[in-house]
Amino acid sequence: MAGSVKAVVTSGIGMTSDRTRARMVERLRAAGITDETVLSAMLAVPRHAFVDEAIASRAYDDSALPIGWGQTISAPYIVARMIALLRAGKKLGKVLEVGTGCGYQAAVLARVAREVYSVERIGQLLEKTRARLWPLKIRNLRLKHTDGSHGLPEAAPYDGIIVAAAATRVPEALLAQLAPGGRLVIPVGVDEQQLMVVEKREEGFVESVIEAVRFVPLLGDTA
Numbered sequence: 001m002a003g004s005v006k007a008v009v010t011s012g013i014g015m016t017s018d019r020t021r022a023r024m025v026e027r028l029r030a031a032g033i034t035d036e037t038v039l040s041a042m043l044a045v046p047r048h049a050f051v052d053e054a055i056a057s058r059a060y061d062d063s064a065l066p067i068g069w070g071q072t073i074s075a076p077y078i079v080a081r082m083i084a085l086l087r088a089g090k091k092l093g094k095v096l097e098v099g100t101g102c103g104y105q106a107a108v109l110a111r112v113a114r115e116v117y118s119v120e121r122i123g124q125l126l127e128k129t130r131a132r133l134w135p136l137k138i139r140n141l142r143l144k145h146t147d148g149s150h151g152l153p154e155a156a157p158y159d160g161i162i163v164a165a166a167a168t169r170v171p172e173a174l175l176a177q178l179a180p181g182g183r184l185v186i187p188v189g190v191d192e193q194q195l196m197v198v199e200k201r202e203e204g205f206v207e208s209v210i211e212a213v214r215f216v217p218l219l220g221d222t223a
């Protein structure tokens with residue numbers, strides 16, 4: 001008896017979140033996200049499963065949410081925007097994410113790239129995220145506890161590097177780990193931050209400033 005009640009409740013939550021997630025994707029479309037590959041990845045990844053149960057009902061709001069250790073999961077719009085900029089309409093091979101956090105963006109990336117490496121400086125946060133990601137069995141995602149401001153040289157070069165925390169300036173080490181034609185998407189600045197894209201072209205690095213953003217700081221060293 002208890003089992004059947006549980007089953008009903010579980011499927012009820014599932015249906016609600018599917019619909020809520022579909023509405024989130026419609027809002028992203030209305031906000032100007034046109035990359036269908038990104039939109040379908042965000043339709044597929046259960047964002048509510050990446051935050052604590054107490055705030056899961058707010059998982060599909062277009063806002064950043066706390067994930068502990070003073071960190072936040074980025075709002076859906078910014079995740080979509082950054083991954084669309086990283087893709088630039090092309091297929092992604094190997095990608096590095098700096099700042100795994102709760103693992104949501106990493107899970108979305110794993111649906112649009114062949115291979116994803118994601119690094120996080122806070123060890124306990126990463127352990128919690130590992131446990132959360134385990135049942136999802138995402139085979140093309142590797143996590144590592146390390147300071148990502150130096151990138152992850154052992155798996156370089158990358159077709160894309162996406163940084164989920166704001167740097168004071170574009171880290172040289174990250175540029176050095178881009179493959180030819182590769183793109184770095186990174187928030188830069190202290191009080192006023194700008195989302196930037198740096199593309200490695202034959203003639204050199206080409207920078208574009210996209211829009212004002214608000215991120216937690218990219219810190220050196222591990223914790």
Ligand code: SAH
Pocket residue numbers: 067071072073074098099100101102103104105106119120121122125146147148149164165216217218219220221
């Ligand atoms: N992509 C994440 C967003 C997390 S917020 C998500 O979907 O939840 C940014 C994360 O970057 C935080 O977890 C913070 O601890 C981490 N971070 C900050 N500086 C870092 C660094 N130098 N190396 C690795 N991770 C870092």
